[in-house]
Amino acid sequence: MSALFPFHGGLKTVRHKSESNTLPIESGPLPRRLTVPLRQHMGNAAKPVVQPGQPVLKGQVLGQADGYISAAVHAPSSGVVTAVDLQPVPHPSGLADLCVTLETDGEERWIDHEPLDYRRLHPSELRNVLRNAGVVGLGGAVFPSAVKLNPAGHCQRVDTLILNGAECEPWITCDDRLMRERAAEIVAGLHIMAHLLEPHEVLIGIEEDKPEAIAAMTAACAGTGYAVRAAPTRYPSGSVKQLILLLTGRETPDQGLPLDIGVQCFNVATACSIHRAINFGEPVLSRVVTVTGHVQQPRNIDVLLGTPFADLVARCGGYRDGVERLIMGGPMMGFALHRDDLPVTKATNCLLAASAAQLTPEQPALPCIRCGACVEACPANLLPQQLYWFARAREFDKARTHHLFSCIECGCCSYVCPSHIPLVQYYRYAKNEIRAREQEKEKAELARQRHQARQERLEREKQEREAKLRQKAPPRAVTETAVETGGRDG
């Protein structure tokens, strides 16, 4: 095993993996109603292609990919579309988004689908299949995989393909269970990715606190040339740039993509869904979700997209007493949910019911004492306190020159801050403000161009009118104008 390259900062967090990783993945309930959001990925939301009242089959397209960075959305089960409207979705804002609501018929009738031989397909066709199968990164960032599988424009060729099984968030175990139980499927998906990217080497990074997963993946990779690497248990080793540094020693440039240095990284669950999409022709209809924390029996559930969170909790025996907050994602990078009837999306890797004891008590933020603990903890090598001052003072340009956009919002700085300053909140706020201002600027530029075009048009029309008038005018006037023009020319 070759050497690892530790990244700067990070945290040793208290692990809560054993709560949920002892039981095998259970298949989820088939709810009577599924609410499928059309925006389950980065980029443009899918365009709805079904009408209320329309019967749909399992795997039928509900929303088509719209634009290059987008992915399709499918019916997770057969039934009838009851509505295409705004429904509350899991998002920190608590706002509603466009969703397709299905009344399931319990028959699970599949649409026609067949396996494909990926070796015979042209890479761009293969990518299109993945796009139309709704394959996106299931680690939580939900970036369309078809885009990531196209290295054109970034590098000549991909050196290293990395499969991310680090799963560094303290409570989440869905990838752990997936690697233990479906290692062969993951490797089958990895074959397809390797076929598309043709990398020199394929590495699988797994944190060393998951020995069973490491063993299962090593066994599944036997004879393939793919190397499993045990990464030290240090949050956030599962973050893309940190994992790449850890395994290859290469740093992704500021605001660059891993592809710029010839590396590409996918989550293990994504590999699994690529395998299902190509070798079975099945689009992404479900995902494994860790339901943990203060529930009767924490476990991992393979659940249909669109299932309400409350049904998952019920499958785990219900809440225990004293649940303070429901969090989607881990405690470090997740966000609090406003209610529990929201649907599972492709981004839902974990549902954490936290009791008061499991939450860090909210304490009033004290002034920054410039202790530098955040600088020590930052895995992105930033100056968190400096960014904090700039964000607070609304000096966004300076925050930007201090690489605000390299911040991965991992929360290490907030975690170690002795003054309990919600640092990550400040960075999110500053990033949002900068983006909003950029959009405003673009809009202003569009308005300026349109205004200018209008001015020019009005001027042109005025001249044309004058020219017409001159033509229509009586001969005397014409001669006068002619004399005038002649005089000016002379």
Next chain:
Amino acid sequence: MVIAILALSALAGASGLLLGFAAVRFKVEGDPLVEQIDAVLPQTQCGQCGYAGCKPYAEAIAAGEAEINLCPPGGANGVAALADLLGRDPTLLNAASAVEKPKMIAVIDEQNCIGCTLCIQACPVDAIVGAAKHMHTVIARECTGCELCIAPCPVDCIHMTPIAETISTWKWACPGVTAQAAA
């Protein structure tokens, strides 16, 4: 003495030629300051500043004829950006000209539109489509919220509607705001 005079004269002559050449060769079309100010203004072309549009206002600022705090759509951020650009003290938005409002767009009540085209003629950015005696509508993406179409409408069928917050436009709040407000 003579050599010194000659040398300095030659140097001055050479520099003069060089500067003269540069002035012709690298001549800047238009006033770059006006362009810079215009780039900061929100381009709503609403005329709330008292000028005919953003460009005329930019020209007036550059000429020193107008204050920098007359643009309500630009808001406090806009005044700050202008102050920064021109090296002036940031002032409060001129309360007499107008108050800062949330972003709005015009919406035509299509049931009541009589197709008079007056709003189309009033729109500074051509964001209204329609033809004589046919229904008109506002292209929401291109509307700047200048309100210039409201007054000409003979049947009062145009209303300003605040832009609803969606998931893609939602922003994280500044965590310090509540604390500062309390303090």
